[in-house]
Structure formats: structure tokens, C-alpha cells
Amino acid sequence: xxxxxxxxxxxxxxxxxxxxxxxxxxxxxxxxxxxxxxxxxxxxxxxxxxxxxxxxxxxxxxxxxxxxxxxxxxxxxxxxxxxxxxxxxxxxxxxxxxxxxxxxxxxxxxxxxxxxxxxxxxxxxxxxxxxxxxxxxxxxxxxxxxxxxxxxxxxxxxxxxxxxxxxxxxxxxxxxxxxxxxxxxxxxxxxxxxxxxxxxxxxxxxxxxxxxxxxxxxxxxxxxxxxxxxxxxxxxxxxxx
Amino acid sequence: xxxxxxxxxxxxxxxxxxxxxxxxxxxxxxxxxxxxxxxxxxxxxxxxxxxxxxxxxxxxxxxxxxxxxxxxxxxxxxxxxxxxxxxxxxxxxxxxxxxxxxxxxxxxxxxxxxxxxxxxxxxxxxxxxxxxxxxxxxxxxxxxxxxxxxxxxxxxxxxxxxxxxxxxxxxxxxxxxxxxxxxxxxxxxxxxxxxxxxxxxxxxxxxxxxxxxxxxxxxxxxxxxxxxxxxxxxxxxxxxx
DNA sequence: CAAAGTCCTTGATTCCGGTCAATCGGAGGG
DNA sequence: CCCTCCGATTGACCGGAATCAAGGACTTTG
Numbered sequence: 438x439x440x441x442x443x444x445x446x447x448x449x450x451x452x453x454x455x456x457x458x459x460x461x462x463x464x465x466x467x468x469x470x471x472x473x474x475x476x477x478x479x480x481x482x483x484x485x486x487x488x489x490x491x492x493x494x495x496x497x498x499x500x501x502x503x504x505x506x507x508x509x510x511x512x513x514x515x516x517x518x519x520x521x522x523x524x525x526x527x528x529x530x531x532x533x534x535x536x537x538x539x540x541x542x543x544x545x546x547x548x549x550x551x552x553x554x555x556x557x558x559x560x561x562x563x564x565x566x567x568x569x570x571x572x573x574x575x576x577x578x579x580x581x582x583x584x585x586x587x588x589x590x591x592x593x594x595x596x597x598x599x600x601x602x603x604x605x606x607x608x609x610x611x612x613x614x615x616x617x618x619x620x621x622x623x624x625x626x627x628x629x630x631x632x633x634x635x636x637x638x639x640x641x642x643x644x645x646x647x648x649x650x651x652x653x654x655x656x657x658x659x660x661x662x663x664x665x666x667x668x669x670x671x672x673x674x675x676x677x678x
Numbered sequence: 679x680x681x682x683x684x685x686x687x688x689x690x691x692x693x694x695x696x697x698x699x700x701x702x703x704x705x706x707x708x709x710x711x712x713x714x715x716x717x718x719x720x721x722x723x724x725x726x727x728x729x730x731x732x733x734x735x736x737x738x739x740x741x742x743x744x745x746x747x748x749x750x751x752x753x754x755x756x757x758x759x760x761x762x763x764x765x766x767x768x769x770x771x772x773x774x775x776x777x778x779x780x781x782x783x784x785x786x787x788x789x790x791x792x793x794x795x796x797x798x799x800x801x802x803x804x805x806x807x808x809x810x811x812x813x814x815x816x817x818x819x820x821x822x823x824x825x826x827x828x829x830x831x832x833x834x835x836x837x838x839x840x841x842x843x844x845x846x847x848x849x850x851x852x853x854x855x856x857x858x859x860x861x862x863x864x865x866x867x868x869x870x871x872x873x874x875x876x877x878x879x880x881x882x883x884x885x886x887x888x889x890x891x892x893x894x895x896x897x898x899x900x901x902x903x904x905x906x907x908x909x910x911x912x913x914x915x916x917x918x919x
Numbered sequence: 920c921a922a923a924g925t926c927c928t929t930g931a932t933t934c935c936g937g938t939c940a941a942t943c944g945g946a947g948g949g
Numbered sequence: 950c951c952c953t954c955c956g957a958t959t960g961a962c963c964g965g966a967a968t969c970a971a972g973g974a975c976t977t978t979g
Contacts, residue, residue, distance in 0.1 A: 523831065568812065582822055647957090677758075885929085902926070941960080
């Protein structure tokens with residue numbers, strides 16, 4: 438596993454987990470600063486490169502993590518290699534399946550990812566002691582369930598064109614949580630293959646749909662990853678809602 | 679709304695909610711008998727016919743329910759009428775989206791359904807007071823999320839044949855939670871159209887796949903709804919895992 | 920029992936997206 | 950600079966599921 442030295446802290450030194458102070462959706466948003474300090478004694482931060490497997494589908498879970506930055510893809514694979522990405526997680530989401538030994542999905546870094554991890558035992562004890570923490574977890578889980586169900590509509594009933602438009606809107610929304618203007622500009626966090634695995638399509642079909650959006654003047658792409666959407670309402674018309 | 683008289687109780691009379699005593703996954707499994715009695719004062723039971731809408735996609739939620747018996751389908755619809763069933767709920771699941779005014783999906787009775795409902799205000803107060811209740815909710819929500827993600831793999835990556843086999847296995851599993859033998863026999867809780875909407879297919883394709891399974895001797899069907907699967911392992915080979 | 924209705928099945932044809940294969944283009948290395 | 954590598958694009962063709970259209974089985978109604 439590839440760990441950048443500068444981002445690694447010895448897990449015995451008390452480190453204030455910075456991710457947990459800032460935003461609303463991470464596990465630690467529910468904690469007081471005292472509790473945070475407690476947790477920090479057991480936490481360790483690290484940064485990993487794109488492609489690094491953070492959690493295996495049927496490996497034992499030894500620790501839970503908060504995502505500090507980057508995008509994590511959750512995926513499932515069939516015996517013959519067919520793959521489906523079943524969710525994306527952004528900072529400051531919580532990573533891990535509580536109350537189970539295995540978590541049923543593979544978590545893999547899509548971009549460079551920084552995480553802040555705690556041992557399973559510590560976090561599960563804290564859940565038992567602090568109802569606010571469990572409440573936070575319930576809220577995130579309910580949000581993830583809503584997202585999963587939204588995506589099921591996309592997978593089951595949308596055309597390739599609508600799927601790609603929906604994907605771009607999803608990423609644009611996460612890149613600019615409260616965008617006022619009608620223009621969006623961002624880096625795609627995933628390869629064409631990953632996008633295909635997320636949309637239940639092939640790489641080639643995704644590529645053709647990008648080409649069509651480009652030809653129609655709805656989007657502009659440079660370096661394969663950098664996207665500009667001048668009028669995002671024009672794109673959402675194509676997503677089919 | 680069609681309510682069978684004999685199943686309706688006046689919500690002012692204290693009624694012990696029987697659904698809540700028996701099984702493990704409903705909300706009330708976490709409650710003591712005293713708490714149950716409390717809740718019963720505000721609960722009302724009713725039975726509805728197949729097709730009855732229990733919760734609208736964007737209607738205000740006034741109450742939450744436990745499913746006592748029957749199957750409830752959760753679905754989403756696009757502006758042009760395309761529909762996707764995003765989940766099935768069986769007794770003793772909890773029905774409703776806590777902490778939100780709207781719940782984003784339509785809940786509709788697939789079979790005859792009996793539910794036990796409580797006002798939103800009562801249950802949300804109880805959640806705040808009783809951590810066990812919130813824990814129960816978190817566990818159900820996590821299970822539903824696992825199921826949703828499993829189904830995303832089915833929707834995105836399986837063929838029509840594999841989808842239908844997966845559906846039959848899902849229903850067989852819920853009909854016989856711990857089936858020892860290799861034979862399964864049950865009633866399909868949904869029409870061909872519903873199954874299609876669940877699998878992201880058309881009615882015709884579902885029908886053809888049933889015909890093929892019948893021709894291959896994997897299943898037997900009578901009255902369109904009654905299914906016998908002599909060797910369920912032979913079916914799961916076709917589901918693709 | 921006929922008529923109508925609902926749900927399901929079957930057939931003929933079309934078309935969207937998959938498959939297979941060639942090519943492009945930027946990044947990096949000798 | 951050429952060469953290779955890798956991801957993305959493009960093209961030709963194919964196939965699985967959708968679409969359109971009948972027809973069948975069963976139930977309900979008068």
C-alpha cells in the first residue's frame with residue numbers, strides 16, 4: 438500500500454483530526470472537542486493513490502475511516518469480472534459497514550484520497566456510549582440509501598445519453614454544492630472505464646456520448662478529464678427527470 | 679382508500695400492536711412492553727388492497743408504519759412515465775423516511791398489506807428518547823442499503839435471464855428465510871409488469887424469460903403466480919454471482 | 920353463455936448499446 | 950527524436966432486449 442510519508446502520523450501521538458471539525462456529514466461532526474481529542478489518540482491519517490483498495494469485499498474490517506479529501510468508489514464484482522460501481526463517497530463521508538464483519542463492497546480510491554482511520558473497537562464503543570454519534574451515522578446512511586435508490590432509477594430506466602448526463606450532473610453538484618451560476622467547471626474524478634462501470638455501460642458507449650455532448654456544444658472537455666459546462670440547465674434537460 | 683372494517687381500530691383505544699411483539703426487524707422490536715403499551719395508544723392498524731398507495735413520492739409524511747404482513751413496493755417514476763421499483767419491503771420492516779418531510783419514493787401495496795401506523799410526531803419523539811430505537815432503525819437502514827447496492831449490480835450488469843433468476847431467488851429467500859431443502863414453492867407477490875419495473879425490463883421480456891425457465895424445467899408455474907422450483911441450486915446457477 | 924376486461928404469452932421487426940478492432944494522442948523513457 | 954504505453958476515440962458489425970401487434974387464458978358481468 439502506497440503511503441506518502443508526510444501525511445502519516447504515528448497513531449499513538451494525539452492528533453486533532455482536522456476533517457472532523459469542518460463539515461457536517463462526517464461521523465465526528467457529532468462530537469464535542471473533548472470527545473474528538475479522545476478519538477484522536479487512536480486515529481491515524483494517511484494518503485493513498487488512485488486505485489488503492491481501501492476495503493476488500495469480503496475481507497475483515499479492522500477499522501473505520503472518515504474521508505478527508507478525494508473520491509472513493511464502492512463497487513461489486515461478479516465471478517466473471519463484470520463490475521458495477523454502487524456508490525461514490527466524498528469528503529466528509531464515513532467509510533465502513535458498522536455491525537458487520539464483512540462489508541460486501543470493495544472501496545477503492547478513485548482520486549488521491551486522504552482518510553482518517555480509527556480502530557473498529559474504538560468507534561463501536563463510542564457508538565454505544567454516544568447517541569449523537571449513532572444519530573449522525575443514521576442520517577448519513579439514510580442519505581446514502583436515497584442516493585442508491587436514485588441511482589437505481591438511472592441504471593434501470595435511463596438511456597445511455599441520460600445516464601451520462603446524470604453522471605455529469607452528479608459530479609458537478611458535488612464539486613459545487615451550492616452553485617449559483619449556470620456554469621460549471623471541474624475535473625472528472627474517474628476514468629471512462631470507471632464511469633462505464635458506474636453507469637452500467639461500456640467504455641465505448643460512454644465515450645460516444647461524451648463526443649455527442651461535445652458536438653452539440655453542451656460540454657467542453659480538455660485533457661480527457663477537465664470539463665466545462667456553460668449552461669448546466671441544458672445538460673439537466675438531457676438527464677431525464 | 680379501501681379499508682376492511684374488521685381490521686380497523688379506533689386510534690384512541692389502547693391496542694397492543696401485535697406486529698411489534700413477534701419479529702426482529704421492526705421498529706418496536708427494540709421496545710419494552712411498557713413502551714409498547716405507550717405507543718399502542720397512538721397506533722392504528724389497517725389493511726389495504728393491492729395497488730393502494732401508502733406514501734406518495736412528494737407528499738408530506740404524517741405517519742410511520744410497521745408492515746405486519748404483505749409486500750410493499752417502493753418505486754420512483756420519471757416525468758414521461760418510466761418507472762423503477764427501487765425496493766421491496768416485507769414484514770416486519772419499518773415504512774417511512776425519518777428526519778425528512780418528503781421521502782422521495784412512492785410506497786404501494788403489492789399484495790394485500792396490513793400495517794400498523796403511528797403519528798410522525800410520536801415516533802420522532804421516541805427516537806430522541808430511546809437510543810435502542812434509533813439503533814434498530816440504523817440496522818434496518820444499513821440492511822436496506824446493502825440490498826439496494828446488491829440490486830444495483832443486478833440492474834447495471836446482469837442479462838435479462840440473470841435478472842429474472844435473481845428475482846425468483848430473492849422472493850424464494852423471503853418466502854422461506856431458512857429453507858433447508860432444495861425445493862421452493864411460493865406465490866409471486868407481483869404482476870409481470872411490476873417484476874419488469876423492478877428488473878428494469880419490459881413485461882414481454884420477463885414473460886419470455888419465464889417461458890424459457892419453464893421450458894428448461896427449472897421452474898413450474900400455475901395460475902400465473904404460483905411457482906415451484908424443484909432444484910433451487912439450478913436456478914441460482916442462472917442468477918450469475 | 921356470450922361479452923368484456925385483465926393479465927399474460929407469443930410473434931415479427933427494429934434499434935440501442937455491446938463487441939471487436941483499428942487508430943489517435945499525450946506522457947514518459949531510452 | 951523515435952518508440953512504447955495507456956487511455957480515449959472512432960468505425961463496422963452484431964445481438965439482445967424493446968417495440969409493435971396479435972392472440973390466448975381466465976375472471977367478471979349481465
